[in-house]
Amino acid sequence: MKIKLLDWLVSPCCGAPLRFSSLDQMPGSAADIETGALACSTCGHDYPIVRGVPRLLPPGQGDAKVASTAASFSYEWSRYPGTPEEDERIFLEESQLKPEDLKGKLILDAGCGMGRYSMACLNRGAEVVAMDLSMSLERLVEAARREPNLHVVQGDLHKPPLRKGIFDLVYSHGVLHHTSDTRKAFMAVSELVKPEGLLSVWLYGMAGKYEEFATNPLRTDRAWVGEHRRLAWMIVGLRHFISDSIRLFTTRLPLAVAYAVCYPLTVLGAIPGLKYLTFSVHPKFKVRLIENFDWISPHFQFHHTKEELASWYEEAGFDVLSYLPHGLVPKPGILGRRRRG
Ligand SMILES: [Zn+2]
Numbered sequence: 001m002k003i004k005l006l007d008w009l010v011s012p013c014c015g016a017p018l019r020f021s022s023l024d025q026m027p028g029s030a031a032d033i034e035t036g037a038l039a040c041s042t043c044g045h046d047y048p049i050v051r052g053v054p055r056l057l058p059p060g061q062g063d064a065k066v067a068s069t070a071a072s073f074s075y076e077w078s079r080y081p082g083t084p085e086e087d088e089r090i091f092l093e094e095s096q097l098k099p100e101d102l103k104g105k106l107i108l109d110a111g112c113g114m115g116r117y118s119m120a121c122l123n124r125g126a127e128v129v130a131m132d133l134s135m136s137l138e139r140l141v142e143a144a145r146r147e148p149n150l151h152v153v154q155g156d157l158h159k160p161p162l163r164k165g166i167f168d169l170v171y172s173h174g175v176l177h178h179t180s181d182t183r184k185a186f187m188a189v190s191e192l193v194k195p196e197g198l199l200s201v202w203l204y205g206m207a208g209k210y211e212e213f214a215t216n217p218l219r220t221d222r223a224w225v226g227e228h229r230r231l232a233w234m235i236v237g238l239r240h241f242i243s244d245s246i247r248l249f250t251t252r253l254p255l256a257v258a259y260a261v262c263y264p265l266t267v268l269g270a271i272p273g274l275k276y277l278t279f280s281v282h283p284k285f286k287v288r289l290i291e292n293f294d295w296i297s298p299h300f301q302f303h304h305t306k307e308e309l310a311s312w313y314e315e316a317g318f319d320v321l322s323y324l325p326h327g328l329v330p331k332p333g334i335l336g337r338r339r340r341g
Contacts, residue, residue, distance in 0.1 A: 011040035056161035111175030205330025
């Protein structure tokens with residue numbers, strides 16, 4: 001970890017500043033700290049720095065469901081075959097941002113996984129703090145040693161160990177619904193954005209009320225959904241029911257077995273019509289396999305509507321700038337700006 005990161009961190013126990021509590025020697029300002037510990041300046045609770053990453057998980061976090069969700073993502077993200085070009089394209093689309101929105105900005109990747117989008121922002125000239133609960137962030141350790149503007153933190157989205165109101169942009173893509181309480185995680189993350197800063201979030205969607213479904217923004221290549229809204233709404237509802245039924249047992253399986261269950265779903269995902277009953281329609285087999293796993297395996301997985309997400313933005317003091325267009329399955333995504341003061 002770089003010394004400058006300390007200014008942006010707080011303890012997850014008290015929200016108080018942290019100090020270095022055990023270092024072999026005090027490093028120079030540009031030095032990387034590979035191992036050591038940080039202590040809460042209020043209660044003295046100690047947090048280790050391991051492989052250059054401060055491990056700032058809230059004390060006493062013994063929740064087995066949280067641990068199993070984290071383990072599921074640790075398993076998954078070590079297998080993802082993305083390219084930097086594809087990652088950037090997806091990031092810009094899902095964040096509803098332009099490349100020029102990133103340059104020179106301080107950005108938090110809230111739930112970074114193996115850091116595909118952190119790297120995309122870094123490549124566009126941003127300074128990035130990448131945070132995750134799971135061990136998938138180990139994939140970023142090498143890059144953080146190399147890159148002066150990349151920082152990696154292990155932390156929990158419900159108690160992010162970061163100072164409030166300091167980030168130009170916080171994004172959390174496809175993550176908050178995997179915590180025990182999506183709204184609570186949203187509120188905690190939204191506080192980290194500075195006044196007039198941006199917050200980009202997308203969540204797993206659901207059919208919801210038909211009147212809400214009927215006003216969902218669609219991608220231009222999914223116009224047919226708009227022409228058959230009522231049917232689309234029923235398909236999404238059916239898919240949700242199938243998903244919940246499958247997850248009743250897959251979330252209890254050992255991870256390797258759950259991974260095996262994904263193979264038949266992945267084959268089905270290439271068949272027109274039937275593919276919408278699976279959890280990934282990506283053209284690449286390997287990506288479909290991982291996305292199916294991402295769907296059936298994590299313990300926590302909640303679904304929301306754009307109306308629900310918009311109400312959280314409002315409550316947290318943000319103006320909605322734009323909604324993410326999507327296909328048949330709703331993907332409530334909002335880019336918002338924090339109001340001044
Ligand atoms: Zn404390």
